[in-house]
Amino acid sequence: MGAEALRALLDRVRYEVLPAKATEEKVLAHVPRDVVVTVTASPVKGLEPTLALTERLTAHGFRVVPHVPARLLRDDTHLKDVVERLRAAGVDDVFVPAGDADPPAGPYDGALPVLRRLGELGRPFAHMGITGYPESHPLIDDDITIQAMWDKRAHATYIVSNLCFDPRLLGDWIARIRRRDVTLPVYVGVAGPVQRAKLLSMATKIGVGESTRFLSRHPSWFLRFATPGGYAPERLLTRAAETLTEPSAGVAGLHLFTFNQIAETERWRRALLERLG
Template sequence: MSILSFRSNKPAPAPVATSDFVAGYSIEVMPRTAEKVESFAEILPVGTRVYIAHIDGTPIEEMVATAKRIAAEGFEVMPHFPARIIDDAATLEDWIARYQGEADVRSALLLAGGVAEPKGAFDNSMQLMDTGLFDKAGFTRLHVAGHPEGNRDIDVDGSDANVSEALRWKQAFSERTDAQMAIATQFCFEAQPVIEWAEALRANGIDLPVHIGIAGPGKLQTLIKFAIACGVGPSLRVLQKRAMDVTKLVLPYTPDDVVNELAAHKAANPDFAIEQIHIFPLGGIKTSAEWANAAATQAKVSAAR
């Protein structure tokens, strides 16, 4: 008898609460990963918001070309604007003009960026917002970064003092901009810390909706590598515990457990800060889209039978 207990990779039907929670998901791509997708229209629901991550070293021309292509397929494009790789206000204005002129972009994710030291005039997303250039250009949606498990690059002492202060500033900014705002977070693997973080936001007067980062299905080793590289906090233990279980090591990771738990909490607490999920397709864009599309429809199809 084999010591391994294999099971089908076919996902179990999603609860109705999960279907509602996953529907309307957003997803993140990069120019190089987008190139591997022949047609986004064939794998994503119409109107899906597609973030385009701007990694240091990626030419703005590649970013704009990717935005143009995805927008032409009928999707809302939300490129990243990483403050620390933008030289100055003139460069920022040029990027905005390019995105709008070629891809009619009206949405942006504003963040500090993944480099340790600024390459130009900006150090954080608040400085980008303070230029007034996004409001001047008529952006209708601005998202900012959230860190449910903290961010050691911002709070080196392990606290959340600086992150919390920044969110309070962004909350105040949301009250003087015409753009809709939301918090898009780093991906996590455990629901309870996320629930506690989201509830703490509300307790501290932060009422921006939260789009929680979720890692899409993928090989366990791949997800652990990305999680460590991206500074995922204590919820990394979920993957590490799974890696110690020989019966699960050979199976691909799926985010069903964390999503089901968050969805159940949302169903029981409609005012819960988390509004939707944002998928990081670490195991591939098509694989993540297939998982999300199935999760968003399975329970409803079953209920209709």
Template sequence: MNAPLSAAGLSPAQATAAFLRTASIEITPKQIEKLALLKDKLQPGCRVFIALIDANDLAAQIEATRQLKAAGFEPVPHVPARFVKDEADLRARIKALAEAGASTMLVLGGGAPEPIGQYDAAIQLLETGVFQANGVTRIGLAGHPEGNPDITKARGEAVLLEALQQKQAYLKAHGLQGFIATQFLFEAEPVAEWAKGLRAAGIDLPIFVGVPGPATIKTLVKYAAMCGVGNSARFIRKQAMNITKLLSVNTPDEFVAGLAQLHYARPDLGIAGPHLYPFGGFDKLFDWTGKVTG
């Protein structure tokens, strides 16, 4: 797979560095306290996703959106369907997020066991028309290269593909740009196979792949269990069996290099960039990105 890189004048190391420079990053509303560090380490215009893990953090998410926009970033707030009470609630929050500076949002079902209101799927939010009515022009959709245990156990793997097809069709019919942001995983091969299946099914949205930043094996095992990531997490769990490795730090160098190869050598797959999860903390993450990108 090195030939296309050579044709582009890039060595594998240069390709990895260039690919990593396109990364987006995910924070929680409370992590806006790290804004000065983000301004120091990230490029202006970088996409910063603002997760909503707790439904009670909405006001903090809106404030984080405002501060990120003012700092020159592109804020991308999460809008989980299971945290929305009704259409009035949806209208109020999308209006507030848009006024705070968000024109791109990630719309997803959300991981809450039970919805707090009348919605439990992203398509239900999209079909209200509330996003475009508030000037939102770009919608991100959640992707699951290794499945979503909450859905696949109950309804099967095909449901995820059908849901993506339905959401893509809605975006195209209403003139909205779209992209897919995936759950984090640890290996490039499952991403390639999954993306190949999406393209065969007519889904052509660009894909931003979730990459866990440097973290201890213990921390990664914890997040893998919480988020239900699948087969590629086995090597992390295997290392955790060795007590001497439990507190060693794992870095995603090989994973990002593999994704960069797919980006340059397999443009048909649409692997657009990495999406970083700072599970091990921002200091470890930015030390690592600085070394890789030079």
């Protein structure tokens, strides 16, 4: 990948963080204000930690994208309350996955009904993201996930892909959704420079975030992090260069899964930018 193209991707990053006790302090200490921060939500802890952290970070001047999983919404009143609270905080972008709560907290069992309801409420957010799965979802068939993106395309404004370690799979998936006439821009999900010991520690905690739960369902992925030379973000980006830089792919930027290794992720990004001049 050319230095200019890689720099452009690294300048258009989103950092996914988990709403833990120390997250606010870590973000303030290490994340520049021009980097978008997305905040996950837990089926165990509910939406409150996500909303509270979003409010605090927006007050500090960050652009924050809270996750609002459909299965955590108790009812229509709860959805309206969440909308009002986020709008009051100045939020104009939300990420709406289905979520993992089982059973759902209310009537919404998937993202599409929530997106439709937000439309009926006058589209209170300028930007709304949905999930994509380059590597197969552990519970849902690939054809269904791609059909779901097609169904949501009239309501959402972008897609965030979940973790993918295989450049070929990533390229095939992007080509497939484009053939299906899903034209929404894609933020490609990439794991940051993860330290295996910290990742394993987080994965043993209950309800720390959707990204960690998704990872825990793919135990072989831990081997990628643990093997010396097995995973490096810049190597994945280089191998996926053609896919990421092809104009028809519609890649808007990178969505970096930090697993709350926020300082390490930002140091890696800055060091790579410096090496690129």
